[in-house]
Amino acid sequence: MKILVTGTAGFIGYHTARALLARGDDVIGLDAVNAYYDVTLKEARLAELARAAQESAGTYRFVRGDLADPTALAACFGAGGVDRVIHLAAQAGVRHSITHPEDYVASNLVGFSAILEACRRHAVAHLTYASTSSVYGANTRLPFSEHAGADHPLQFYAATKRANELMAHSYSHLFRLPTTGLRFFTVYGPWGRPDMALFLFTRxxxxxxxxxxxxxxxxxxxxxxxxxIVEGVVRASDQVAQPDPDWNSDRPDPAASNAPFRIFNIGNxxxxxxxxxxxxxxxxxxxxAIKQMMPAQPGDVPDTRADVSALMAAVGYRPxxxxRDGVARFVAWYRSYYGA
Incomplete structure (x- = not known):
């Protein structure tokens, strides 16, 4: 298949594009390569993807541009079309959203709107996009279930990602665009983001x-x-969202619809x-470690835990x-990449 992956210079986007190439898909990558964190790391991921493409059965083409740039989107969809879109580009980070909310409006709201419209215009068969466990916000009932409410976010980042889910539903309903939202739970691993805890602690x-x-x-x-996470993303993308045959308008399910729309948790x-x-x-x-004990930060939720039964039932996989194994693999990558 020909698959557009947004955010291929980013952490999860890089790993997802690499997995798709390994199985022989043709991948188009889109990323603005902004300076939210170390651009050198982002460029290194892109270089790794280019090398991986040379050794795979699939092809890789990279478009450097903003989500909301019509020229960049036109270059992605092009004359040959795109079968599916995996949208992973976003302005991430809870702390940054408190001080720079405008960045989240531009990327997560305006940018996502552009992706939805491009998918509609080009009749994309399935849009899979990243959401976050942060949407559960003030909900304290564990494990978090997609079938429960998620309408009280505790910070603006989560609010924009919850908005993405609602925006996707409107396109699924109006235009029958199949959409699948994936709520990620605290992702870590090699090539991770330098602003996340594991990276900061290691350094x-x-x-x-x-x-x-x-x-x-x-x-x-x-x-x-x-x-x-990547295994879940790819499996969810492969299985095009369908309307829920058991939809009940009197008792609507927040994770499903009578439109081709669904939401899954992906957590351990x-x-x-x-x-x-x-x-x-x-x-x-x-x-x-030399530990400085600090109070909780604004916007942090006390605890998270994913109910992944819906993901398992739908795609036959759970994280x-x-x-201990994952942290060891991150440390091995970190020492190799930085010579530490």
Whole structure:
């Protein structure tokens, strides 16, 4: 198939494009390569993708441009068309959304609107897009279920991703565009984002610098290894969303519809306390962290845990990588990439 993957210079987009190439798909990558974090790392991911394409049965073409740029989108969809779209480009980061909400409007709202419209105009067979566990916000009933409400986000990043889900439903309803939203739970692994905890902790521990442990390390996260996320993304994309035959308008299901629309969690379903996560990292690095215990930060949810039963029933897969194995693989990549 010919698949457009947005955000291929990013963490999850890079891994997804690489998996698609490995199985022989033709991939078009779109990314603005902005300076939200180290551009050198993003360029290195792109270079790795170019090398991977040379060794695969699939082809890879990269378009450098903004989601909302009509010229860039025209270059992606082109005369040959696109069979499916996997939309992973977004302005991420909870902290940044508190101080720079305008970045999230531009990328997550305006950019997503452009992707939806392009998929409609070009009759794309299926749009799969990234959402986030952060949409559960003030919901404290664990594990988080897609069938429960998610309408009280605690920060603007989550609000924009919940808006994406609602925007997608409107296109599924109006234009019968099949859409699948995937709520990711704390993704980590090789080639990860430098602004995320595992990356920050590793760099500071190796440098002998203190790490900030928010909420005194008491909160739990459903840490999910990137390979598991990618497997879920690809399987969900392969299975085109269909209307729910059991849809009941009197008791509507937030995760499904009488339109070709659905939402799935992708998480490890095995939450770990932050302080235990740090201990695993210390073991993998062979060094102890200097911990500065801090209060919880604004916008943080206390705990996350994914109910992945719907994903398992639909695509026959659930994340399975233990945290110790995943952290060890990240540390091995980090030491190799940075010579640490």
């Amino acid at each position: 500071r521990i190796l440098a002998g610098e203190p790490i900030e442990v928010f909420n005194h390390g008491h909160h739990t996260r459903d840490f999910t290894f990137v390979d598991d 379903d095995s939450p770990v306390h932050l302080i235990d996560y740090i201990e695993v990292l210390e073991d993998c690095l062979g060094r102890k 399975k990588t233990p945290v």
